[in-house]
Amino acid sequence: MRRFLLVAHRVPPSGAFTLNDLAGGAGRMDEIARSVSTAFTLSNDLRRDTEMTVVFAAEPPPNARRIELSGARLRHLYPDERSTAALLKNALVGAARYPSDFEASPGLKVGPADPLAIVAGFLREPGAVWLTEVGSPIGGHPISPSEFRGFLSDPFEPEGEEARLLGESGVPRLSVGPRSLRTSQVIDAVQRELDLREAGEKDGRGGR
Ligand SMILES: C[S@@+](CC[C@H](N)C(=O)[O-])C[C@H]1O[C@@H](n2cnc3c(N)ncnc32)[C@H](O)[C@@H]1O
Structure with a gap:
């Protein structure tokens, strides 16, 4: 299973934002929605992996x-x-009224969070990497597509305790290219890289 952890630093967790101002008052919910859509959508299908x-x-x-x-x-x-922003917003609005985890729609669970504990736990998972423009090229890193675990941030860089956790975690820092990309573009590049590796594994080329 390919897994991504994305931290949204400014989107109101209550879901109290309008779909008409996703890039402004919604704290860059536009990029979060694009990232979710990019992570899962294929042409006429969804990524089940x-x-x-x-x-x-x-x-x-x-x-x-x-x-x-x-x-x-x-x-x-x-x-x-x-529509992706609406799906996420509806889940957040529902969660503001209900204190426990619940499935807001098929395959989409929402609940309370301790952000730092989630980041710390993710970074401890075997195979976790930090996707960052100052990392070493992902192409040279041994990754099993089915065990990929990638942390990345929204348009706002991690600060304070979150930055400290990342800095001290010792997880590999990987880059998909030398330029600072949008979060959704990074996810696109990673999925393509993993697709190529998986195809290489299947046809016996053992990687890309
Ligand atoms: C829009 S960028 C963050 C802001 C950016 N650092 C800046 O200088 O404006 C969003 C996130 O995408 C990831 N990212 C951006 N460029 C990347 C790259 N070339 N390779 C890997 N990850 C990247 C990082 O996780 C980053 O926090």
């Missing part, structure tokens, strides 16, 4: 939230940014 956790960390616990998406069961996810 991908899971993603989005941590909404603009507020500390108990108001922080997480949304876990599982490609194996996901439905109602379409390529456009606005």
Whole structure:
């Protein structure tokens, strides 16, 4: 299973934002929605081999939230940014009224979060990597597509304790290219890289 952890630093975790201002008052929800859509959508299908956790960390616990998406069961996810933002917003709004985890729609679970604990736990998972423009090229790193675990940030860089956790984690820092890309572009590049490796493994070339 390919897994991504994405931290949304400024999206209101209560879901109290309008779909008409995703890039402004919604704290760059446009990029979060694009990233989710990019992680899962194929032409006329969804990636069943991908899971993603989005941590909404603009507020500390108990108001922080997480949304876990599982490609194996996901439905109602379409390529456009606005409908994806609506799907996530509805889950966040529901979670603001209900204190425990629940499945807001098939393959989409929402619940309370301790953002730092989630980041720390993810970084301890075998195979975890930190996707960053200052990392070493992903092409030269041994990754099994089915065990990929990638951390990445939204348009706002990790700061404070989150930055410290990342810096001290010792996980490999990997780059998909020398330029600073949008989060969704990074996910696209990673999925392509993993697709190539998987295809190489299947036809016996053992990688890319
Ligand atoms: C829009 S970037 C963050 C802002 C950017 N650092 C800046 O200077 O404006 C969003 C995230 O994508 C990831 N990222 C961006 N470029 C990347 C690259 N070339 N390779 C790997 N990850 C990258 C990092 O996780 C980064 O936090």
